[in-house]
Amino acid sequence: MLSREEYLAAWSTWHGGADPTTSRLVHGWLSGVYALARRFAGLPPVAVTAGGLLVAVAAVVPAAAGGPWLVLAGVLVGFSAVxxxxDGALAIATGRASRRGFVLDSAVDRLGEGAFAAALWVAGAPGWLAAAFGALCWLPDYLRARAGQAGVTETGELSVWERPTRVVMTGFTLGGAGVVAGFGWAGAVVTCGTAVGCLLGVVGVAQLGTALRRALAD
Structure with a gap:
């Protein structure tokens, strides 16, 4: 099994040369899942991928129930992200990473983020705002994929709107809304959290767009 430093270097290679050390959140996240991968090295990555998607979709149910159930929705979002x-840490650190698995994992991530947007919507966020949140989750990875097809091999530094940030915003928004549901503030918390996520998404897309513009101009 790869060492943590080797794993981070391999992760960078699979993600267009992005340096995980430029973001404390991303670096901490990757270090955490690497530690888990060492404990569960025998698990097949594809089974973990499927489990993560099922848990993300399941979060919509308690989100729709509202009230204190929103806390469970937030927990499920966090667990799905773990x-x-x-799955990616297992694949890379144990030498089982493949192009097919990379594409499958990326597709499942986008479906999971669609479930995050749906959970925010049924929890009380306006439909247009939840749709914007979901679109901003998808857009950075779409831009990276299209840039890759155009020959860009590096995407620059990580933005403020990488997947760990999306997960944290969704999970804490739902969980926080559940905590204050008894005061009648759940809807306001969900709406505000979704709006902040959209703001971060716009900033992140702008950061990525600047990096890609420079890369495409070379």
Missing amino acids: LDGL
């Missing part, structure tokens, strides 16, 4: 990070 599984999602674990």
